[in-house]
Amino acid sequence: MAGAKLLLLCVCGGFSAYYFYSTESVTPEMVRGKRVLVTGSSTGIGEQIAYHFAQMGARVMLTARRAERLREVAEKCLELGAGSAHYVVSDMGNLTSAQNVAQETRNTLGGLDYLVLNHVGGSGSFGTFQGDMDSVLSSLTVNFLSYVQLTSGALSALRESQGGIVIMSSLSGRIGAPFTATYSASKFALEGFYSSLRREFSLQKTNISVTVAVLGYIDTENAVKKVGDKVSMLASPKQACAREVVRAAVLRQAELFYPFWGIKPLVLLRDWAPGLVGKILDTFYILENIV
Numbered sequence: 694m695a696g697a698k699l700l701l702l703c704v705c706g707g708f709s710a711y712y713f714y715s716t717e718s719v720t721p722e723m724v725r726g727k728r729v730l731v732t733g734s735s736t737g738i739g740e741q742i743a744y745h746f747a748q749m750g751a752r753v754m755l756t757a758r759r760a761e762r763l764r765e766v767a768e769k770c771l772e773l774g775a776g777s778a779h780y781v782v783s784d785m786g787n788l789t790s791a792q793n794v795a796q797e798t799r800n801t802l803g804g805l806d807y808l809v810l811n812h813v814g815g816s817g818s819f820g821t822f823q824g825d826m827d828s829v830l831s832s833l834t835v836n837f838l839s840y841v842q843l844t845s846g847a848l849s850a851l852r853e854s855q856g857g858i859v860i861m862s863s864l865s866g867r868i869g870a871p872f873t874a875t876y877s878a879s880k881f882a883l884e885g886f887y888s889s890l891r892r893e894f895s896l897q898k899t900n901i902s903v904t905v906a907v908l909g910y911i912d913t914e915n916a917v918k919k920v921g922d923k924v925s926m927l928a929s930p931k932q933a934c935a936r937e938v939v940r941a942a943v944l945r946q947a948e949l950f951y952p953f954w955g956i957k958p959l960v961l962l963r964d965w966a967p968g969l970v971g972k973i974l975d976t977f978y979i980l981e982n983i984v
């Protein structure tokens with residue numbers, strides 16, 4: 694018992710130290726003129742990430758399927774102080790189109806410093822897995838394979854700039870949560886692929902940082918529409934989330950947990966007390982609203 698208490702004390706102490714002393718800050722000078730591609734930037738967290746980079750004078754390339762929204766976001770980026778703002782329309786369900794985005798970005802920006810892979814789509818809705826293979830394929834294509842495609846298209850430019858890759862993951866990419874089987878599969882795949890890639894870069898002295906952002910529930914329009922009445926959980930603000938993601942990217946951190954206290958303890962407990970973690974997570978679902 695005393696041992697357990699001591700362990701708890703150490704873990705809490707470690708957290709607090711990390712929390713209060715990880716205050717290294719990002720200044721606009723570190724970002725000005727950097728070339729950034731943000732996928733899924735027509736709305737949500739991606740849109741906010743583009744604004745944070747823009748505010749610090751970065752040159753941004755946006756992409757998603759909706760041209761009109763992208764045009765508006767690009768305009769706002771310029772107002773906020775972006776060095777330049779362009780966009781390219783692409784459906785990430787089409788890997789040829791994803792490859793063209795990487796090409797178009799290199800042509801337009803003349804290179805790349807940050808590849809921010811953020812888009813999420815595919816036809817998977819929040820609910821019981823019904824055996825629909827088309828939605829499995831589409832989720833894995835949009836949410837995993839296109840990330841890999843964009844990465845291979847950007848690798849030589851990132852090598853040259855000693856840049857960084859940012860991957861948006863989720864608690865569902867670390868712990869299997871119910872009603873999101875195909876989404877969860879794509880996030881686990883990302884975690885496996887990019888943590889492997891990070892070790893490879895490290896061993897081969899390739900100076901490209903790989904930042905994985907493990908996110909909890911964030912208050913984007915689409916997320917709230919999808920799960921708002923199905924989970925009883927407080928959503929964290931997308932602006933603060935985007936700010937933390939940009940900070941982790943610029944500081945070349947391997948991982949970011951946001952919101953930290955909502956995510957990190959569950960991830961740490963995962964292998965020690967999986968039953969307990971499952972029970973804690975179960976309490977958040979409003980089953981009568983889930984089909």
Ligand SMILES: NC(=O)c1ccc[n+]([C@@H]2O[C@H](COP(=O)([O-])OP(=O)(O)OC[C@H]3O[C@@H](n4cnc5c(N)ncnc54)[C@H](OP(=O)(O)O)[C@@H]3O)[C@@H](O)[C@H]2O)c1
Pocket residue numbers: 732733734735736737738739756757758759762783784785786810811812813814815835861862863864908909910911912913914915916
């Ligand atoms: N919000 C949360 O609670 C939460 C929690 C954990 C992790 N995350 C992760 O954070 C990231 C951003 O989430 P979010 O809530 O900001 O998402 P969101 O608001 O739904 O935005 C998704 C973006 O992806 C684009 N997109 C969707 N399908 C596409 C396709 N087939 N081809 C190209 N672009 C496509 C959308 O633009 P168009 O419709 O214009 O194509 C949009 O810009 C995702 O990786 C998500 O998994 C979010």
Ligand SMILES: *[C@@H]1O[C@H](CO)[C@@H](O)[C@H](O)[C@H]1NC(C)=O
Pocket residue numbers: 787788789790793
């Ligand atoms: C995929 O994208 C490419 C390049 O934009 C395009 O030529 C092709 O027609 C697209 N394929 C489908 C099935 O839409």
Ligand SMILES: *[C@@H]1O[C@H](CO)[C@@H](O)[C@H](O)[C@H]1NC(C)=O
Pocket residue numbers: 854855856900
């Ligand atoms: C790796 O790249 C970063 C950013 O470009 C740079 O600050 C750092 O000095 C580089 N490290 C090495 C070992 O070259």
